[in-house]
Amino acid sequence: MLFRSLLSLSCIGLLVTALPDKSHLVTRQPNDCREISIPITVEVPRFLISTEINDDWDAAALTFNLTRRDFGQATFPLPITGTTAGPVRSTYSVGGTFCGNGSTTLILTHGILESKLYWQPDFPGSERYDFVKAAVKAGYSVLSYDRIGVGSSSRIDPLTDAQFQVQVAVLNALVEHVRNNAASPLPAHKVVLLGHSYGAYLSAAAAASNQSRNSVDAVLLTGFAGGFSHFGPFLAGAGLRVARDRRPRRWGALDPGYLTTADRYADAYRRVAAWTHERGSEPFAAGELPSLLATSITYRDITAPVQIVQGRYDVSACGGNCAGQLDEIRGNLTGARVVETVEDLPAGHNLNLHLIAPKAFGLMFDFLGRQGL
Ligand SMILES: *[C@@H]1O[C@H](CO)[C@@H](O)[C@H](O)[C@H]1NC(C)=O
Ligand SMILES: *[C@@H]1O[C@H](CO)[C@@H](O)[C@H](O)[C@H]1NC(C)=O
Ligand SMILES: *[C@@H]1O[C@H](CO)[C@@H](O)[C@H](O)[C@H]1NC(C)=O
Ligand SMILES: *[C@@H]1O[C@H](CO)[C@@H](O)[C@H](O)[C@H]1NC(C)=O
Numbered sequence: 085m086l087f088r089s090l091l092s093l094s095c096i097g098l099l100v101t102a103l104p105d106k107s108h109l110v111t112r113q114p115n116d117c118r119e120i121s122i123p124i125t126v127e128v129p130r131f132l133i134s135t136e137i138n139d140d141w142d143a144a145a146l147t148f149n150l151t152r153r154d155f156g157q158a159t160f161p162l163p164i165t166g167t168t169a170g171p172v173r174s175t176y177s178v179g180g181t182f183c184g185n186g187s188t189t190l191i192l193t194h195g196i197l198e199s200k201l202y203w204q205p206d207f208p209g210s211e212r213y214d215f216v217k218a219a220v221k222a223g224y225s226v227l228s229y230d231r232i233g234v235g236s237s238s239r240i241d242p243l244t245d246a247q248f249q250v251q252v253a254v255l256n257a258l259v260e261h262v263r264n265n266a267a268s269p270l271p272a273h274k275v276v277l278l279g280h281s282y283g284a285y286l287s288a289a290a291a292a293s294n295q296s297r298n299s300v301d302a303v304l305l306t307g308f309a310g311g312f313s314h315f316g317p318f319l320a321g322a323g324l325r326v327a328r329d330r331r332p333r334r335w336g337a338l339d340p341g342y343l344t345t346a347d348r349y350a351d352a353y354r355r356v357a358a359w360t361h362e363r364g365s366e367p368f369a370a371g372e373l374p375s376l377l378a379t380s381i382t383y384r385d386i387t388a389p390v391q392i393v394q395g396r397y398d399v400s401a402c403g404g405n406c407a408g409q410l411d412e413i414r415g416n417l418t419g420a421r422v423v424e425t426v427e428d429l430p431a432g433h434n435l436n437l438h439l440i441a442p443k444a445f446g447l448m449f450d451f452l453g454r455q456g457l
Contacts, residue, residue, distance in 0.1 A: 117183035117216070119236070122229075122261055124178050126253035127171040131378060133243045133371050134163045137341045143324045146343075150373060151316040162374050174245060178254060179236025180229035184220035188274040188301070188457045189262050192216075192228040193255060195281025195307055195434075196373075197322070197345065199235035199366040200228040202280065202436065207359045213436050218445040224276075224452075227262060231283070233342075234366045242341030246369030248376040251286050256295040263299055274301045274457055278448070281400065281433065282368075284308030285376055292385035302455050303390045303420075304448050306435045309401040310413030312377060318400035318433075323350045327367035335367060342367035356437040383413065389422035391451040393444055395431025402427075424451060 137143060154160045181200060192215070194202045203215045203226075211217065219226045230237040232254055233246045240246055259275055277300055279287030284305040291300045323346030327335040330344055345351050348361035356364075392413065394406045402409040406427040417423045426447060431438035436445075 116185070117181050120180050120182050121236070122178045122180060122258065123175060124254055124257040124261075125173065125175045126250060126257060127173045128249050128253045129170060130168045130172050130244055130250070131247055131371070131375050132165045132167065133247075133374055134165050135243065135341075135370050135374065137242075137326065137343070137370050139340065140325050140329065142340075143326055143343055146370065147319055147322075147324050151320050156377050162378055164374055164378055172244075174240075174250070176232045176238040176240065176245075176254065178229050178232065178238070178258065180227050180258075181216070182225070182227050183216050184223075184225040186220075186224040188223075188276060188452070189225040189227055190219055190276045190278050190304075191255070191258055191262060191287075192226060193277070193279040193283030193286050194228070194231065194234075195283050196368040197351075197366065198360075198364055198434075199230050201235070201364050202434070203228045205356070205359065205364060205437065207356070207363070210359075212439075213356075213441045215436055215441075215445055218442065219449070222445075222449045224449075227258065229258065230366075231286075233369050239338070240369070241371075242339050242369030243371040246341075246371040246375075248285070248289070248372060248379050250375075251372075252289045252293065255286055255290040256293060259290065259296045259299050275299055276302045276304065276452060276457060278304040279306070279308070280435070281307035282372065282376070285381065288383065288386060288390075289379070289381045291388055291390075292382050297385065297387060300388045302388050302452055302457055303386060304451070305390065305392045306394065306444075307398060307401055307433050308392060308413075309394065309398075309406065309409045310383065310416065314400055314403035315373075317403065321350060321399070323347070338367060339369075341370040343370060344368075356434075360434070360437065383416040384418045386417060387419050387421065389451075389455045390417055390420045390424070391448065392423075392425045392427075393435065393447055394425070394427045394429065395433065395435045395438060395440070396428045397430075397432045398435075400433055422455065 233240045277287040324343045327342040327344040328338045344367045351357045351360045410425040
């Protein structure tokens, strides 16, 4: 963490405490970032998930189950026995990085097996992969946050809290926070959701929800083609292991229900493998996938303009070749004012960690510009 703090300090420039008087904000430097912690209370029903993970044998068994041909079908149902009788109320602390002073704020939701560091990698020479820096330079404000259970956000129960609809509720609360909270660094006039991978499903679900539908001005999705049919090779290739046993010093306090990849080679298909494995990687909780698969996202309820930007060779989204794979989700986004898709960038799943990243960022900013954002 110290390394990261030092590194980010070196690119912060002048750090100014946010003051309610807006005139002070113009004295900020374009890359002015601040770490923030946002308390969020959610009240949503929970799935009752029957998986139990105690050791690597269980992690291997879970992988076997999740990749079984008929997983989630009648012959081999999801490991979900029901839902709680009513909503469950929980308060979490969400750790975020807020940068920039634009009046449009992009809320960034990272994928599974990573943290908000995905948007701001910190290896030497990582500048071209730094989405946050590019967005601030393009005039936007950016809130990147750690999903609950990850990094600087609250540690949560991997089965009862770490569920898709809980994460959606957190994102809805962040949208509300950014738009309306006078204490937020800069009250935003416009909000854009940008999600990668698991974060793309979350962003789409939030944009489709009654709570956020009218508060979201555009949606950008990467590492995403709408469906779930290519999760098998991704999960099998990840070689899931119990995180606390892999790296006791870093993750020793985690419940065994938090999983990580077997080794850096298991991260290779996501790119910049060594950094991804040693530094960027964060465990994910066993409840996240079954709850995603048990939720149907009503894509037609998204009214904001949507852009999907894909690396062509993405395994988990497209089975390793995105050509033609975005047509279905495109067809399902019937309520969106504008839908644009890019399916052929020379990249795999973690788009931002490929040499093409600056071009991908430019495509997104260009799209937002054409939406008046
Ligand atoms: C953001 O800061 C730059 C200087 O760093 C300033 O030129 C610009 O007007 C500011 N924009 C807003 C929206 O405050
Ligand atoms: C895998 O599925 C079997 C049922 O076929 C179940 O008994 C077992 O608990 C599951 N394992 C995990 C780790 O979810
Ligand atoms: C969203 O709002 C619509 C119309 O007000 C309502 O019919 C629907 O039940 C709401 N959905 C949820 C999940 O609350
Ligand atoms: C698109 O809609 C069809 C029909 O409702 C559905 O079967 C399919 O799963 C949807 N696809 C995606 C990617 O959401």
